[in-house]
Amino acid sequence: MFISNADTRFRERLAGASTLAASSRLLAECADSLGWERAAFHADLGQTRLPVAESGEFVAIAMGWPVATLRHWQDDRLALTCPVTRRCGRSMDAFLWDSDPDSTTWEGEKLGQDQRSTLASYKACADGAVTVPVHRPGGKTGFVSWFSHGEARLRTRHQATWREIQLISHAFIAHADGLESALRRKSARAAADTLTARELECLSWVARGKTDEDIGLILGRSRETVHFHLGKAMKKLSASNRTHAVAIACSLGLIHLF
Amino acid sequence: MFISNADTRFRERLAGASTLAASSRLLAECADSLGWERAAFHADLGQTRLPVAESGEFVAIAMGWPVATLRHWQDDRLALTCPVTRRCGRSMDAFLWDSDPDSTTWEGEKLGQDQRSTLASYKACADGAVTVPVHRPGGKTGFVSWFSHGEARLRTRHQATWREIQLISHAFIAHADGLESALRRKSARAAADTLTARELECLSWVARGKTDEDIGLILGRSRETVHFHLGKAMKKLSASNRTHAVAIACSLGLIHLF
DNA sequence: TTTTATTTACAACACGTGTTGTAAACTAGA
DNA sequence: TCTAGTTTACAACACGTGTTGTAAATAAAA
Numbered sequence: 001m002f003i004s005n006a007d008t009r010f011r012e013r014l015a016g017a018s019t020l021a022a023s024s025r026l027l028a029e030c031a032d033s034l035g036w037e038r039a040a041f042h043a044d045l046g047q048t049r050l051p052v053a054e055s056g057e058f059v060a061i062a063m064g065w066p067v068a069t070l071r072h073w074q075d076d077r078l079a080l081t082c083p084v085t086r087r088c089g090r091s092m093d094a095f096l097w098d099s100d101p102d103s104t105t106w107e108g109e110k111l112g113q114d115q116r117s118t119l120a121s122y123k124a125c126a127d128g129a130v131t132v133p134v135h136r137p138g139g140k141t142g143f144v145s146w147f148s149h150g151e152a153r154l155r156t157r158h159q160a161t162w163r164e165i166q167l168i169s170h171a172f173i174a175h176a177d178g179l180e181s182a183l184r185r186k187s188a189r190a191a192a193d194t195l196t197a198r199e200l201e202c203l204s205w206v207a208r209g210k211t212d213e214d215i216g217l218i219l220g221r222s223r224e225t226v227h228f229h230l231g232k233a234m235k236k237l238s239a240s241n242r243t244h245a246v247a248i249a250c251s252l253g254l255i256h257l258f
Numbered sequence: 259m260f261i262s263n264a265d266t267r268f269r270e271r272l273a274g275a276s277t278l279a280a281s282s283r284l285l286a287e288c289a290d291s292l293g294w295e296r297a298a299f300h301a302d303l304g305q306t307r308l309p310v311a312e313s314g315e316f317v318a319i320a321m322g323w324p325v326a327t328l329r330h331w332q333d334d335r336l337a338l339t340c341p342v343t344r345r346c347g348r349s350m351d352a353f354l355w356d357s358d359p360d361s362t363t364w365e366g367e368k369l370g371q372d373q374r375s376t377l378a379s380y381k382a383c384a385d386g387a388v389t390v391p392v393h394r395p396g397g398k399t400g401f402v403s404w405f406s407h408g409e410a411r412l413r414t415r416h417q418a419t420w421r422e423i424q425l426i427s428h429a430f431i432a433h434a435d436g437l438e439s440a441l442r443r444k445s446a447r448a449a450a451d452t453l454t455a456r457e458l459e460c461l462s463w464v465a466r467g468k469t470d471e472d473i474g475l476i477l478g479r480s481r482e483t484v485h486f487h488l489g490k491a492m493k494k495l496s497a498s499n500r501t502h503a504v505a506i507a508c509s510l511g512l513i514h515l516f
Numbered sequence: 517t518t519t520t521a522t523t524t525a526c527a528a529c530a531c532g533t534g535t536t537g538t539a540a541a542c543t544a545g546a
Numbered sequence: 547t548c549t550a551g552t553t554t555a556c557a558a559c560a561c562g563t564g565t566t567g568t569a570a571a572t573a574a575a576a
Binding site for chain 1: 273304305338344347396439440442443461462463464465466467468469472475476477478495498499500501502504505506508509513514515516
Binding site: 512 | 523533534535
C-alpha cells in the first residue's frame, strides 16, 4: 500500500517558492530527507546551458555540487552527447544507471569518447543515480536525478522512494520550467525592445523565407546592409543564427505570418 | 462637405462576402460605379505570390485583368523590385503615379532596368493609377490601386473620389487579408498535420538555434539524417528554407520556446 | 554643436544549408 | 505476405550565412 506525505508536503511548500533558487533549495532538502545524497535537475533539455538562478549563479552550486562538475557542461559538444540526457529523450520511465566510465556500452547504447568523459566527470561525485525523465507538452523534456554513493545503497533508496521521487520530480520540473520560461521570456522581451525598426523589418522578411539578396531588392538596399542588420538583430537577441532569432521573435509575438 | 454613401454601402455588402472571390467582385463593381476603369489589390506584400481565390484561380482574372499582366508577377525578382509596392512600404498616404517606362526617375527614386520593365507591363493596361497603401498591425502592408486611362481623367477621378477610395481601400484590405490569412493558415495547418514526429523534433531543435551537426549529436544520428528530415519538413510546409519553416511552425503553435 | 546611435556599403573566408542522387533497414497496414 | 511510408546513411556541389574587418553618411539627442 502506498502511504506517503513526502510528495504532498513538497508540493505545498513548492507552491510558495516563487524563485528558482528557493525551489531548488526545497528540492535539495527533500532529497536529503528521503535519504538521497544529492539531487540535480534540468527543466528543459532544449536549453544547452545549465539552469541559472535569478541571481545569475548556477543553481547547481546552491544545491551542493562542486564547481568542477559544472565545468564539464560548459562544453556544448559534451553536453549534447551526454548519455543521460539522450536517454531521457527516449524514455518515459525512471532509470537507474551507474557512472562507470570504463564500460564500453551504457544501457544498450555504445559509448563514444565524449560520453565516457562525461560519465567520468559524474563518477567524481557519485557512483550512480536514478534519473526521472519528465516530458511536457510541446515536446519539452526535463529530468531530475537522485544521486547516491554505492550501488547497494542506490538500489535500496530507489526501492524505498521510487513513488515519491516520481511524483516530486514531475511536480518540480513543471514548477521550475514555469519559472525558467518566465525568466527567459523576460530577458528576451527586454532584448527585443532594443531592436531598431530596420532590424525588425529585416527579421520579418527572413521569417517569410527571403534571402539577404531578396530583402535587399525589396528594401532597395544592398545585400550587405541587410546582412549587417540581421547580424545585429541576432546579437541583440543572443540568437545563434537567424532561424533562432526568428523563432524568438515569433514566440514574443513580434512577427505575424497569418 | 463630405456626403457619400458609397463607402458605407460597400462596407455593408463586404461584410456579407465570405470568400475572396466574392469580395474582389464587389471591389470591381465599386470601382466601376465610382468611374474608375479597374481596381487591383494586394492584401499582404509579405506574400510575393499574387492573391489566389478559393477556387485556385488568380483573383485578378475575375477582376478583369489580362493574363499577360499577371505573367510579369510570376518572376520573383521583378515582383520584389516593383516601384509601386516599394513605395507603399514608405508611404502612409495615397499617391498618384503614371506608368511611363521611359522616365529614368519615378517619384524621386531612380529606376533600374527591372523596374522599367515592370512599369512597361502596367502601361499595356493603364496610363496610371492612384495607389492607396494600407498599413496593418505587425508591419503588414497592403494596397489597393485604382486605374484609369488618360492623365487628365486620372486626376479628376482622384479629386472626385479620394475620400471614398481611401475608406474603401482600408476596409477592403482588412477584410481580404483576414480571408487570405485564414486560407493560408488552413493550408499550412493541413500541411503541418502530415509532419512526422521526427521531422517536428528536428524542427524544434532548429528553432533553438542548433545546427544539423548539433542535432545529430543530440539525437544520436548522423548529420545527413537530420538534414534529410529537415528537407522533408520544408517541402511539406512549402517553406523556402528552414527559417521559413520554423516561422510557420511557430505561428501554428507547434513550437514553444518559452 | 557635439556626441551617439543608426544606417549604409564593400570585402574575404570558413562554415552551414539546399538540392539531388543512391541504397538499405525498419514498421505498420492491406 | 506484400506494400507503402518512414528512417537511416553517405556523397557532391552550388549557394546562403556568420564573422570580422573598414569606412562614411545620416539622424537624433545632449
